[in-house]
Each structure stands twice: as C-alpha cells, then as structure tokens.
Amino acid sequence: TVTAAQACGAPNAEPVRPGSRAVREAERARRAPNAPVVSKELLAKPSEVDLGGIRVPTWTFDDRLPGPEIRVRRGDVLRADLRNTVPEGVTIHWHGIALRNDMDGVPAVTQEPVAPGERFRYEFTVPDAGTYFFHSHVGMQLDRGLYAPLIVEDPDEPGRYDDEVVLVLDDWLDGVSAGPEAQLAELRREGMSMGGMGHGGTGGMQGGEGHGGAGGGPLGADTGDVDYPHYLINGRIPSAPFVADARPGQRLRLRLINPGADTAFRVAVGGHRMTVTHTDGFPIEPVETDSVLLGMGERYDVLVTVGDGVFPIVASAEGKRGQAMALIRTGSGTAPPATVRPRELASRTRMAEELRATEPVRLRPGEPDRTHTLKLGMDSSAKYRWTINDRTFDQREPMPIRRGERVRLRFVNTTMMFHPMHLHGHTFQLVGGRGAGARKDTVIVRPLETVEVDFQVDNPGQWLVHCHNTYHGESGMMTVLSCV
Numbered sequence: 098t099v100t101a102a103q104a105c106g107a108p109n110a111e112p113v114r115p116g117s118r119a120v121r122e123a124e125r126a127r128r129a130p131n132a133p134v135v136s137k138e139l140l141a142k143p144s145e146v147d148l149g150g151i152r153v154p155t156w157t158f159d160d161r162l163p164g165p166e167i168r169v170r171r172g173d174v175l176r177a178d179l180r181n182t183v184p185e186g187v188t189i190h191w192h193g194i195a196l197r198n199d200m201d202g203v204p205a206v207t208q209e210p211v212a213p214g215e216r217f218r219y220e221f222t223v224p225d226a227g228t229y230f231f232h233s234h235v236g237m238q239l240d241r242g243l244y245a246p247l248i249v250e251d252p253d254e255p256g257r258y259d260d261e262v263v264l265v266l267d268d269w270l271d272g273v274s275a276g277p278e279a280q281l282a283e284l285r286r287e288g289m290s291m292g293g294m295g296h297g298g299t300g301g302m303q304g305g306e307g308h309g310g311a312g313g314g315p316l317g318a319d320t321g322d323v324d325y326p327h328y329l330i331n332g333r334i335p336s337a338p339f340v341a342d343a344r345p346g347q348r349l350r351l352r353l354i355n356p357g358a359d360t361a362f363r364v365a366v367g368g369h370r371m372t373v374t375h376t377d378g379f380p381i382e383p384v385e386t387d388s389v390l391l392g393m394g395e396r397y398d399v400l401v402t403v404g405d406g407v408f409p410i411v412a413s414a415e416g417k418r419g420q421a422m423a424l425i426r427t428g429s430g431t432a433p434p435a436t437v438r439p440r441e442l443a444s445r446t447r448m449a450e451e452l453r454a455t456e457p458v459r460l461r462p463g464e465p466d467r468t469h470t471l472k473l474g475m476d477s478s479a480k481y482r483w484t485i486n487d488r489t490f491d492q493r494e495p496m497p498i499r500r501g502e503r504v505r506l507r508f509v510n511t512t513m514m515f516h517p518m519h520l521h522g523h524t525f526q527l528v529g530g531r532g533a534g535a536r537k538d539t540v541i542v543r544p545l546e547t548v549e550v551d552f553q554v555d556n557p558g559q560w561l562v563h564c565h566n567t568y569h570g571e572s573g574m575m576t577v578l579s580c581v
C-alpha cells in the first residue's frame with residue numbers, strides 16, 4: 098500500500114495529526130490577538146421532549162430539541178464545555194466550520210468519544226460568518242436529537258433584513274423504542290437490494306432525473322413508500338407548529354438548517370417568493386425562487402418580505418409522504434391546516450448548481466493540483482452497506498492531500514439514491530458556473546450523477562468526507578482526506 102506521504106512524492110512528509118504543531122499553528126494564525134471568547138456549557142442528557150402533544154424519550158443537549166442555539170460573531174473564540182450524561186460516548190462536530198482539526202469531534206479520527214460522566218472542552222476560533230449547526234458525530238446520535246443551530250454573525254454585513262428566524266428541520270423516528278440504532282441494526286441484518294427500498298425509515302430517492310415539476314422531484318420519483326411518524330420544524334409537529342411573529346412588510350431572513358438523518362426537504366412559504374442569499378453559510382449572488390431544496394447537512398438562507406396575515410412555512414419531505422410546517426404570523430387570520438400545500442411547492446425549485454458564489458468568496462481561477470474520484474456505491478452482496486471506492490469506512494485507505502494544493506473531488510454516484518456529500522474542515526466550490534459555483538460544505542449528488550467540487554487545502558489535519566444521510570454514513574459511506 099502507498100501511504101499518504103509517499104503518494105505526495107514527499108518521502109519525509111508525515112500525515113498531520115489532529116493535535117500536532119501544524120494544527121496549533123493554523124489555529125494561532127486564525128485567532129486575532131484580542132478575540133472575544135464566548136463560553137457555553139452543553140449537557141448531553143437523556144430527555145423527554147414534547148413535539149407538540151407527543152412526548153418522546155430521547156437524548157438532547159440541555160433538555161431541548163433542537164438543542165440551545167449558539168450565536169457568535171466571526172472571529173470569536175467559541176469555548177464549549179460538553180458534559181456527557183447519556184449512557185454512550187458523545188462528541189460534538191461543528192458542521193461546516195473551518196476549525197482546528199483536534200476540535201472537529203470525529204470519533205476514531207480526531208478524538209475519543211467523551212465517556213458517560215466525563216467532560217470535554219471544545220475551544221476554537223470561528224473564522225467565517227454564516228448559518229451552521231453542531232451535532233454529535235457518534236453513531237446515530239444525531240438522529241436521536243443531539244443537534245442544535247450555530248449562527249455566526251458578520252459584524253460588517255450590511256443590514257439587508259429586519260429580523261431573522263432560525264428554522265431547523267428534522268425527520269423524527271419514534272424515540273428510543275423504534276430508535277435509530279435499532280433501525281440501523283435491522284437494516285444491516287436484512288440487507289437490501291439495489292433497486293428497491295420498501296423499508297420504512299431508510300428513505301432515499303430513487304431513479305429519475307430532471308428538475309422539479311409535478312410528480313417527481315429533482316431527486317427522483319415520488320415513491321411515497323416511507324412513512325415517518327413525524328416531520329419537525331424547531332422540534333414541533335405541523336399540528337402544533339412553531340410560530341414566528343413578525344410585522345407586515347418586514348424583511349425576514351430565514352435560516353434553514355437540515356440536520357435530518359434521512360430526509361431532504363423542499364421548503365416554501367405560502368403566498369411568498371423568496372430570495373436565496375447564502376448556501377451552507379457562504380454568500381451567493383441573490384436569486385429569486387418559490388422554493389429551495391435542502392439535503393441532509395445543507396443550509397440555505399433566504400429573504401422573504403412578509404405580507405399581512407398568517408402564512409405557512411412548509412418543508413415537504415422530498416420523495417416521501419408528509420411534511421413539516423411552521424407559521425409566520427404578522428396579523429390576524431386563521432392558521433392554515435397542517436396539511437396545507439402551498440402552490441409554491443409545485444413549481445420548479447432552485448438547485449445548488451444554478452447558484453453563483455459572490456466574487457469575494459470564489460476560489461481564484463485555476464486547475465486542480467490533484468483530483469480524487471470518490472465512487473459512491475452500494476455493496477449489494479448481502480448486508481446494508483454503503484461504500485466509497487468499494488470500501489466501507491473500516492476498510493478505508495486515507496486519500497492524500499497536501500497543504501497549499503487545490504484539490505478536486507469528483508463524486509460519482511453509481512446508485513439509485515441521492516447522497517448529500519459533506520467535507521469537514523473546508524468549504525468547497527462547485528465546479529461549473531464558469532468558475533463561480535457556490536461555496537458549500539455539503540452537496541447533493543443525485544442518482545447516477547457526477548458532481549465535481551474544488552477546494553484549497555488550507556487547514557491541516559485529518560478530514561472526513563462522507564454522506565450526510567446518517568444511515569449511509571454509518572453503514573460505510575465515509576472516508577478520510579489525510580493532509581500532509
């Protein structure tokens with residue numbers, strides 16, 4: 098086998114370890130001399146949460162679902178003290194943040210899980226503004242409810258909106274009894290076949306291509322064979338929705354976050370168009386649309402100028418039955434029913450590849466120094482097993498990258514499901530859009546499609562790349578980029 102160092106043609110180059118000097122130096126370079134420190138305590142604990150008349154036992158941060166929002170400003174140092182009181186080891190991953198590698202929260206790669214009864218201090222500089230979230234990176238703990246929004250404000254951002262609303266989407270399995278681990282174990286036992294799904298709770302869209310329109314979504318045909326108990330916005334079911342109060346005519350920034358383990362959501366606001374301004378935290382040239390589509394792990398920021406009344410924000414589970422709903426209330430009026438389908442959902446949605454990064458966040462033009470192809474596959478021999486280049490995570494061979502390089506990742510999806518592929522520690526740019534593709538950390542790769550992204554290796558360490566369908570990731574669709 099070729100080690101990362103040899104492949105780079107630098108016999109003495111050693112992979113950068115999470116706690117190494119290079120990592121500490123990168124942190125030092127990011128941190129301003131008098132950077133403010135924002136301190137937070139986070140308690141991971143068994144909880145009973147109220148989804149809106151339905152009480153479920155699960156695990157949360159601070160007894161809340163979503164967990165408590167953390168809000169900092171670009172350049173701040175975030176110091177988060179995790180205390181773990183759930184009966185398994187827990188980590189926190191700061192999804193989308195270009196942080197120091199030893200704070201990335203990846204079990205077996207950057208740290209050991211924080212054992213029951215133990216504490217761990219996460220402390221790192223937050224370099225970029227935007228809409229992010231954090232979650233446990235151990236097993237299916239994200240799916241249990243160990244997630245929360247992380248908002249990084251930009252002190253220099255011009256005031257383009259009057260107020261903002263954070264909206265966290267989720268698909269909710271039925272608590273601990275039919276919980277995520279049980280579900281995953283069952284999938285592994287049963288295995289699955291390449292074409293069909295037909296198994297509740299595994300999700301994923303099948304077949305098809307094309308954009309929006311009636312019948313099939315951009316991710317594939319509407320199979321409707323998956324029926325979750327609940328879809329949530331800010332921890333609430335549609336019949337007891339989260340309500341955002343505002344004034345008529347106000348310009349609202351909606352920060353949409355999808356930590357769902359297994360569901361892409363198409364989001365629309367009844368009676369309103371929206372202007373998309375950011376994806377995965379990074380600014381894009383604003384575009385108008387009726388709806389946006391968020392794969393698991395993605396975020397979109399949109400602006401809406403609200404009318405007078407009560408309006409539904411609907412997050413439709415793409416390719417499945419069911420939806421989540423929240424309300425914007427600016428005046429009197431009756432709340433729409435939980436099953437309302439705004440007509441905005443029926444028109445064509447905006448896909449990430451149609452967006453263009455704003456000038457300041459584009460990579461400088463150029464060809465990649467190195468390309469890695471990641472073939473996304475499924476091992477259909479027996480078990481429920483998802484692969485990258487025919488290997489599962491436990492058989493992984495780290496892919497070498499080198500500091501200073503521009504690296505291209507080519508995701509080749511050989512399966513009939515979509516995969517939201519997520520890169521740690523960096524933000525990539527979608528190739529295409531004449532050099533101005535959107536800057537993102539998570540990109541949907543549709544069935545049988547190939548997607549290319551470029552990034553600049555500027556953050557030393559061991560960085561995960563994986564499918565953010567938590568079932569796929571935990572069943573093997575994960576690998577590591579090893580920086581030398």
Ligand code: C2O
Nearest residue numbers: 190192394519561
């Ligand atoms: Cu939000 Cu490695 O993931």
Ligand code: CU
Nearest residue numbers: 516564566569
């Ligand atoms: Cu996947």
